[in-house]
Amino acid sequence: MVTIPPGQAHPSENEPHRARHIAESFGVDAERYDRARPPYPSALVEGVVAASPGPDVLDVGCGTGIEARQFQAAGCTVLGVEPDTRMAEFARRGGLEVEAATFEAWDPAGRSFDAVVAGQAWHWVDPVAGAAKAAQVLRPGGRLAAFWHVFEPPPAVAEALAEVYRRVVPDSPLNVGAQLTRPALDIYQEMLTKAADGIREAGAFGDPERWRFDWQRSYTRDEWLDLLPTTGGLTRLPPDTLAEVLESVGAAIDAIGGGFTMSYATVAVVAARTGAA
Template sequence: MPTLPPERSRPTRPEPHRQRPMAESFGSDAERYDRARLRYPDALVDRIVDGSRGIGDVLDVLDVGCGTGIAARQFQAAQCAVLGVEPDPRMADVARRLGVEVDVATFEAWDPAGREFDAVVAGTAWHWIDPVAGAAKAARVLRPGGRLAAFWNVFQLPPEVVEAVASVYRRVLPDSLFDLQALKKPALDVYQVMFTKAADGIREVGGFGEPEQWRFDWEWSYSRDAWLDQMPTHGALTQLPPDKLAPVMEGVGAAIDAMGGRFTMSYATVAVTAVREATLPAPRHASPDSTSPHSTPEIGRA
């Protein structure tokens, strides 16, 4: 089983969990987010569930940063009892309407009120959480033998779409913080910084076994309209005013039209996961900003 080396890197930009306006911008169109964002591989859900069975008769799952409940509903379908924690009430409202119980709070500030869980999961959300404070909170609410699993859908845009995005951004948003060079790199290389940060946070708090990294490769075919429906849910675009968003969508749509109106996206769903040990280390004093919720290594992919 591959494990994550304890290497560290100095961030060159603000941590995602400190970028609260972006972290809380996804609820601006929560219905679109739930409609357009892809689900996670069943194989990932099954592996988390199967690896946690036996701790309780029914697996109690805490979904951190549950959003509209996309991952939560997948765990419910696997016969788990799920509670979500979500800071954006607009996202939480959609999740509740779709059958997920949700507490509205940032995970760092959330009060578990004595509740314990067999698994703590986070789908495309752990980078918005302080990696040390988040791991410490997960350790406190997990039962011994319970699993922490943070996972992301990482996609690799076809070169033609990358060039279209880069061209449009240079023209429409020349002063944008969008990292065009990172967009052209292998997506997994960019995201590995985030995976390592999550694993380092788990190691730092103690109380967990050695973090592992799981990977599930798959593909998805997008029509022009389906991809343009998803684009405004990405972090780089959620805060754009309509007069800026429209030419971005138009330029990318034209590129997809030139490709025949659809394209196939390569995905890798990657989980950083560790099992809570039987005993926890003595608590340490929190740093002054350990309760402030981090940014993606590349703005726009999350």
């Protein structure tokens, strides 16, 4: 594990947590999401578990249960909170206890936890209200950990996706086409900074730490095209438009040999609950 330098990020003009139609769209194909989305580094899971005072985990935006199953395998008891009822039902079929709600509106009913985690989900939560809610349910010394996968496809693949995205969905509320031309870590540094600022504003945590785990994964053409429709910019596209996107990206992958190795960095903001619960 290496630490990301805090740096200075420019405030983002985008407010993903306000785009509820996208935040709650991932269940359109929950089976594909669970199949195609990568798990998290075991060192991240082990680090959160080791830093927490006990095994009770609340998974915010648990989706289909990808990270929840990893925490269960590490010996934790996990409760999921998920706003998309289709994703919640998929996770329940996999043996996870899930309550359907946005985190901001979820009722903890007096329950408390040793860790609050969010994989690929904290940007869909109001950063200040979310941190305050996490502080409400965490036991003293409990950890809030929000984490994301950062990746950049080969330039030819990224450029093909950016070009077709600008052409077929130029009015995306998250401006995905423009974001694809920026270094991915720059975008995620903004998310990390926004999450850390919300945690500080809650006034109930120690200074947030930033963690980073580097790893790689190889993709065939079909594997990458299986994952793409699960991303926030594509979940709501009509079938013919999605097919146009996948055809363009598939052609770019064919041109570089039919596959590629992706370099990932899984980045996290982690903070300890201070004081009394």
